[in-house]
Amino acid sequence: MSEPVEISMTDVLPMFSRHAQRREDQFHELFAAAYPQVVRTVWFVVHDRGMAEEIAQDAFTELYRDWSRLHSFDRPDLWVRRVAIRRAQREARRQVRRVVLERATGTLRPVDDGFSLPDPDLIAAIRTLPPKQRAILVLFYLEDRPMSEVAELVGCSASTGFVQLHQARRRLAALLGEEVDSDVH
Amino acid sequence: MSIDERIREGLRMTNTQLPPPETTRAVDWISSGGSAPPRRGRSLAVAAAAVLVAGAALAVGQVLASRPDAPPVQQPAPLFVGSWWSTDSDGSSQTMTVREVSAGVFEMELRDDFSSPCSGPSTDTGPGLMRGGMLFVYRIETVCQDGKTPANPGTALNFKVVGPDTIRDDNGVIWSREGSSPPSPAPSRQPGASAFVGSWTSEDADGSSQTMTIREVSAGGFEMVLRDDFTGPCSGPSTDSGTGALRRGVLLVRDIETVCADGDVARGAPSLSFAHLPGTDTLRDNIAVTWSRAE
Numbered sequence: 001m002s003e004p005v006e007i008s009m010t011d012v013l014p015m016f017s018r019h020a021q022r023r024e025d026q027f028h029e030l031f032a033a034a035y036p037q038v039v040r041t042v043w044f045v046v047h048d049r050g051m052a053e054e055i056a057q058d059a060f061t062e063l064y065r066d067w068s069r070l071h072s073f074d075r076p077d078l079w080v081r082r083v084a085i086r087r088a089q090r091e092a093r094r095q096v097r098r099v100v101l102e103r104a105t106g107t108l109r110p111v112d113d114g115f116s117l118p119d120p121d122l123i124a125a126i127r128t129l130p131p132k133q134r135a136i137l138v139l140f141y142l143e144d145r146p147m148s149e150v151a152e153l154v155g156c157s158a159s160t161g162f163v164q165l166h167q168a169r170r171r172l173a174a175l176l177g178e179e180v181d182s183d184v185h
Numbered sequence: 186m187s188i189d190e191r192i193r194e195g196l197r198m199t200n201t202q203l204p205p206p207e208t209t210r211a212v213d214w215i216s217s218g219g220s221a222p223p224r225r226g227r228s229l230a231v232a233a234a235a236v237l238v239a240g241a242a243l244a245v246g247q248v249l250a251s252r253p254d255a256p257p258v259q260q261p262a263p264l265f266v267g268s269w270w271s272t273d274s275d276g277s278s279q280t281m282t283v284r285e286v287s288a289g290v291f292e293m294e295l296r297d298d299f300s301s302p303c304s305g306p307s308t309d310t311g312p313g314l315m316r317g318g319m320l321f322v323y324r325i326e327t328v329c330q331d332g333k334t335p336a337n338p339g340t341a342l343n344f345k346v347v348g349p350d351t352i353r354d355d356n357g358v359i360w361s362r363e364g365s366s367p368p369s370p371a372p373s374r375q376p377g378a379s380a381f382v383g384s385w386t387s388e389d390a391d392g393s394s395q396t397m398t399i400r401e402v403s404a405g406g407f408e409m410v411l412r413d414d415f416t417g418p419c420s421g422p423s424t425d426s427g428t429g430a431l432r433r434g435v436l437l438v439r440d441i442e443t444v445c446a447d448g449d450v451a452r453g454a455p456s457l458s459f460a461h462l463p464g465t466d467t468l469r470d471n472i473a474v475t476w477s478r479a480e
Binding site for chain 2: 035036039040043044049052053056064065073074075078082116117118119122123137138141142152169172173176178179180181
């Protein structure tokens, strides 16, 4: 029979603190890896750099607040992306209302984020889409996510996601004078 | 070119053109352990924002940046600086000291004569910043009096002024300035089982909706079943179940098992605690989710 092993508090405390530090490190790693692309993805929905950063930061803030629970999730990056995308959609809906009001009062100002767009017509056309269609478009085409995952992120079923994508493609094709040659799957 | 190629190509090219998000003073500061005052950012935008936000726009640790069009700085804090006392929702007595260590940067020390993670006295410490008129204390470290250190990075508290010499944290606890009269209404007695038993609903931080049922299965023994329509580990609906007991007015649920809708068993929170918010029919759990009694 082996000798019983005595464990003192001085042995255990560093383990607690290492565990806490590891979790803290995991958050920093996730933040460093995911934050820039979350901001960019959100930008394609709200088309405002400051707003995109704010929305992404708020989403990571939520993640950080619950990190003691969420760090054990298999994909905390998906969780934070889901929060950010949904906030972006809400903000974009508010923007639409604001633009309508600004048009009505003659105070509409163009958004200038201080950088040149490679395809400004495409971005202008995307801005005419409803926020959910913008989000689906960027998650599907830019992030190459399967529709099942896109649907989870924006909060709809996969079949609704495909319908929304189809409508977005048709609208963009009409606005840009391009052809819709086949359906996406 | 088809519309799909145009969209894909246009999005990718734009994505590469978008400037990287600014790093912020807050990120640098908290990465350094919160031990030094915020440094100046490296870009003009950050520098401009630094003037505007010193204290006002800094949020949870790592993840706050600033916007050049941020609102003017709120002058922080004599409102929060000083010594405070309260009676926790579990009936324990708490004292807290807040001091301003440099312009707009605070330090909190909170002593509780009974905290659930320690099952005894504890001391919480953490740095604080002003945000939206509230004092935001984050990265709170809890040290139990018996030497145990619960691993709880990421916990945070907001304090809001609710009256002269009175502030409230986001657990609903009212704090009074030392030397002032007791808060009104006076702290209620510890809640019993009826305050927890029943059906509850909430919205999770990720926007998903949750329902929970708490039953008393034996004298002092409880069973919790919590259904969430989306959880990260399951990437879909899940059900958490666990057993609990009341301890000094707080329901502690342990041995929680998370089962996904597709039958998989996932890792979830190992334990949850629920406090009844005095004067309301709501519960607050230890991850700051508020639960309302279902109709």
